[in-house]
Amino acid sequence: MKNATWKRWFRPVLDLCFNSNCPLCQRSTAQEVCLDCERQLQQCRWTDLQPLAEGWPVLAWGRYDGALRRAIATLKYNNTPQLARPLGQWLGQRWQTYAASVALPALTVVPIPMHPDKQKSRGFNQAELIAEAFCQHTHLPLEREGLLRVRATEAQFGLSAGARADNLANAFAVGEVLLNRRSPKSILLVDDIYTTGATAHSAAQTLRRAGIRVYGMVVVARTMRQEG
Template sequence: MIEAEISTEVRQAVSWRSRLRALAGGLADLALPPQCLACQRTTASHGGLCPACWGELRLIEKPFCPRLAIPFAYDLGPEAVSAEAIADPPPFDRMRAVACFDGVARALVHGLKYRDRTELARWIGGWMARSAVEVLAEADVVVPVPLHRWRLWRRRFNQSAVLARELARTATVPFAPAALQRVRATAQQVGLSATERDRNVRGAFRVPPASRAEIAGKRVVLVDDVYTTGATTRAATRALIRSGATAVDVVVFARVVRGAD
């Protein structure tokens, strides 16, 4: 009898907590109506895109190249890789990306990166985690592409680290934000050719001695916001492999795809 009364009280307490949460959420919606993450139009719920922006977001879904996340026009078979991956094989094993880097994806990245909209990381990181389920399932550690300390000081946060933390939290994989360092200040990659980008980041990354135990013998997921020519990602991957990583997979929110515009 006493147990039944306690059980009833517990159910009532849970019910009241649920009602209070729903009420708090409703009041929050009145104070701050849900908005599209990209264009700020009013939406039905928080953390989404309006129908127009969803329609413009170019998702990278199967079939795509498993090495470089380049979408295929049609299914070429489970072992098929892109011509780019054959001509210039990347040092990492696999890449996963949510979308092509244009339009809405660019607006989201720029909002996070340049306009201090750090609240976007929760939603962008969630999309990245869903796009990389099988990669994260095999991961031993999640590592962000780092900024040089001077650029970090100017920008105040590293967008790749914020996204990597969200992936690690979602997938319950250890997060190692300091396992990779950018030891040389580099010029902005924007506007540089592919050759210039490679030269710009050559030798720019290293795993500090204190962090080698976090990398050696581990399968690493390297996280960045955007993959353009791949110069930064490749340089960072090589530094991880030199320090004993058994394999590196890459997860980004968006990647440049030629002909996607």
């Protein structure tokens, strides 16, 4: 079994039995994140409960800044998939507050996919793990392969808005599982971060072209202001 796979499945079990180190500060803790780091992360939470209106609601748990930005980087680049669990749960709590205030269609949760080559080297797709924890909390159905990444794309960082859109054109395809569905539900997309929205819009466009309704998106973090 690959090391990353081993860690993903057995580490949470081991962590339940023994104190381990907080992945963010290396201090001993019985939780996924120590109380001190959790407090710092909670300070990044948006207090405004209104979702960003981008033609569709984009609901973010926190600001992509400070402790939360570091936690997401640690999750992705420091092989720390267990961080997805508390982040996904907090996002689930945030969703439930929102869901209590609006009329919602029947929803299926679909994570933004990663290209298979990239996922293989990372060992996991953080959006899928966040969606897993989100669905455990909200009891919404999860469709892991609702979208597929069919084209490898460059990192979006540093690209202009136009270049981002070009980079993402035809990056996604609709998974068989959604195409073959008899009673379609609206899709709620899940990702770790939302900056310009280019990835989200490309994914939503792919679904809509296939006649699938997209309700909106939930993300762990979004930037303060939209970057060009």
